[in-house]
Amino acid sequence: MTSNDGAKLGENGVQFEHDAARPLASGVGFTAQRTGVRDGLIVLVFLALIAAGLFASLRPLTGFLVNRIPVAVDASLGEKLGALQRASGHVIEDARTAQVRELVQRDVLPYLGAVSDSSDAPLGLPRITVLDDAAVNAFALPGGEIFVLRGLLDAPAMNDDALVGVLAHEVAHALRRHAMRGLVRQHLLQLAAATLVGGLDAGTVTLVGGGLTLGDLAYDRSMEAEADEVAGLVLLAGHRPTEPLAKFLEEIDTMAAVPALVLNHPPGHERAARLRAMSASR
Ligand SMILES: [Zn+2]
Incomplete structure (x- = not known):
């Protein structure tokens, strides 16, 4: 110093x-x-x-990116997840499987036109798989494949009208590309950057969703409300009552073990109230 x-x-x-x-x-x-x-x-x-500002632009930005992703990417991700599910469970092929398929084909798909818009994924006849599993659950994969677990068909308040409602709810998740929206939101920055440099293609998205598992298919409450609304509209368009679905949703609220079907969903009584309000306004 x-x-x-x-x-x-x-x-x-x-x-x-x-x-x-x-x-x-x-x-x-x-x-x-x-x-x-x-x-x-x-x-x-x-x-x-x-x-x-970021929060407000999250939804439109997600929508913008999802609209640039070919719907074939949804199907390709769904196929991988579906194959994993079928390989890890026991597939049931019986009269009830045939009944589920018939309900989707006859009572759900014909009424989707009235609730669809240009940003929806065009759905053909989806693959439908029933698994021998006691959980009260059903879920749709990106691209449209539907899985129904035996526990749902065995639930006390289950009948054809309630089942059509549950199936329409699941189909709505695939129709509105909710899984893809959730995936894009999780990887928003990565996918937005790829868009800016012109590199957002099926490969980028498949790469991002490459390690996707069923647990990554996270739907938020607005998506669940949207799927419930489609379910209500499909039931009403097919001149079926919405009350059995409302009662079923209330019943699963009271089950000791929370059914997987209601995880991340709003409480059953809220969903039932919205369905009843839809029905009353007709
Ligand atoms: Zn749902």
């Missing part, structure tokens, strides 16, 4: 002591403090506005 350095340190030291000695409550110090608080608030408001 040179003597010059020492002199500088000395100067700094004096200056520091001088600052420290300045009374905190002096006019200058108080103004500085207030300015600091005000600046902090401005930064907070600014950050909150950015967060609100």
